[in-house]
Amino acid sequence: MVKKMKVRVIDEDCERDLENSVNEFLTRDIDVIDIKYQVSIAINGEEQLYCFSAMIIYH
8 A cells, every 4th residue: 555645834922832743643643754944034123023933844
């Protein structure tokens, strides 16, 4: 039986929330192929906005 690859993208406003969300997703019965991590920042006036994201590739 051939398993199809799937992708799950998770994004959060802070690192700890992303860790919790990824760890929660990884409790499923899946075979993880890879996890990609990224941080983005934007400036709005004097405010800095962060986006922490992870893409999980799995079967």
